[in-house]
Amino acid sequence: MSIQVSETPAQASAREERQKAGQPAHWLHSKPTEFHNPWPSFRSNQLPGFKDAVTMLPYMFSMLTNSSSVLPDKETVAKIPIQKPTWGVGDSKLVAENAQKIKATWLGHACFLVELPSATAGVRGPRILFDPVFSDRCSPNQWMGPKRYTPPPCSLEDIPEIDAIVISHNHYDHMDTTSLTNLLARTPAPHVFAPLGNESYFEGLSIPASRAHCLDWWDARRVTSSAASPTTFDITFTPGQHFTGRGLRDRFKSLWGGWVVESSPSPQTSSSSSAENTTPPARIYFGGDTGYRSVPSDTDDGPDTLPVCPAFKEIGARFASGFDFAMIPIGAYQPRRAMSPVHCAPRDSVALFQDIRARRALGMHWGAWFLTTEHALEPPRLLKEEGRKKGIEEGAFGVCGIGETVVFEVGGKAEGVAGKVE
Numbered sequence: 001m002s003i004q005v006s007e008t009p010a011q012a013s014a015r016e017e018r019q020k021a022g023q024p025a026h027w028l029h030s031k032p033t034e035f036h037n038p039w040p041s042f043r044s045n046q047l048p049g050f051k052d053a054v055t056m057l058p059y060m061f062s063m064l065t066n067s068s069s070v071l072p073d074k075e076t077v078a079k080i081p082i083q084k085p086t087w088g089v090g091d092s093k094l095v096a097e098n099a100q101k102i103k104a105t106w107l108g109h110a111c112f113l114v115e116l117p118s119a120t121a122g123v124r125g126p127r128i129l130f131d132p133v134f135s136d137r138c139s140p141n142q143w144m145g146p147k148r149y150t151p152p153p154c155s156l157e158d159i160p161e162i163d164a165i166v167i168s169h170n171h172y173d174h175m176d177t178t179s180l181t182n183l184l185a186r187t188p189a190p191h192v193f194a195p196l197g198n199e200s201y202f203e204g205l206s207i208p209a210s211r212a213h214c215l216d217w218w219d220a221r222r223v224t225s226s227a228a229s230p231t232t233f234d235i236t237f238t239p240g241q242h243f244t245g246r247g248l249r250d251r252f253k254s255l256w257g258g259w260v261v262e263s264s265p266s267p268q269t270s271s272s273s274s275a276e277n278t279t280p281p282a283r284i285y286f287g288g289d290t291g292y293r294s295v296p297s298d299t300d301d302g303p304d305t306l307p308v309c310p311a312f313k314e315i316g317a318r319f320a321s322g323f324d325f326a327m328i329p330i331g332a333y334q335p336r337r338a339m340s341p342v343h344c345a346p347r348d349s350v351a352l353f354q355d356i357r358a359r360r361a362l363g364m365h366w367g368a369w370f371l372t373t374e375h376a377l378e379p380p381r382l383l384k385e386e387g388r389k390k391g392i393e394e395g396a397f398g399v400c401g402i403g404e405t406v407v408f409e410v411g412g413k414a415e416g417v418a419g420k421v422e
């Protein structure tokens, strides 16, 4: 199997237009070497700073040293179901039943393996792995830094063959060198898609530029795998409200964002019979790590008139037929004043869900590392409440267990969004 990556037909003309338009609003300079969030919904002076560091110092210290005082207790952790993944294809009956559906397996925090519908009977659909982090600690080293309180549901070796790895940004809880080195050394070799500014990181891992694609917001690529039965999907990098940096000197030097993946409506071969050309295109959204608005204080969410990040309505407008499935962050939002510019609380996640026109979604960015000060089980509880308030159909946007596969109809309803966490 080999994988070809090219610009999408629409991308080629869009690129020319953008070049004429000059420097994009999110670039700080004429070259893409530093970035910012170009919206009033982001206030950089609210990024976690000195005052918050002082407030959070006891937490920070405990998190870094992993004192048990900040880690969730055993009873809390036991309420988060963990199972060994079956990837939605546990037996041959399931394989047949789920062939035309999206199969999403949550591997904890922001890591998902998604298999799009297969275009040909008996052959797997395209598989995309988002933000794989299998290390114990999300930090520059494995002796200090936030430690997982739930284990990954499987080992890296258990992950089935994948076509693409997709990275939202370079924070340690989303881009893990040990996991990437392992996965990218596989045969057949997956391609990796990441934000602009990560070129030298992948060079450092000896991944050739032909396999590591670092994209700007709205860049799109067509991925074609020439296996026995070819599959094609398009992937677009979309804006979000966040920041980046792995050390002291690289803050905002690489870009951040979410991803849209759309499967091709039919196999791209002239030999395929018309009977095979029945798979409808599937469309999914991966939110990565994002904020939605900047609230004034830890206890006051502010008025409804506060500016919100306009990127999500734009995503909804550009992909107007909506998303069959979206992965949306719901955790790591306390203290709110410091975290709201960069992390959604469930109230924001629900608004984002509606802005992008998702039909179904699962909440992520919770349940693995203790990064902020809210209770470990608060994000799924608040998600339920906020969904109800906004009139979202019960189960349309919920959570699932770690290692659980949730199956989504293309153009239809989800089957069994679990929402088991009480």
Ligand SMILES: [Zn+2]
Pocket: 169, 171, 174, 242, 243, 289
């Ligand atoms: Zn982040």
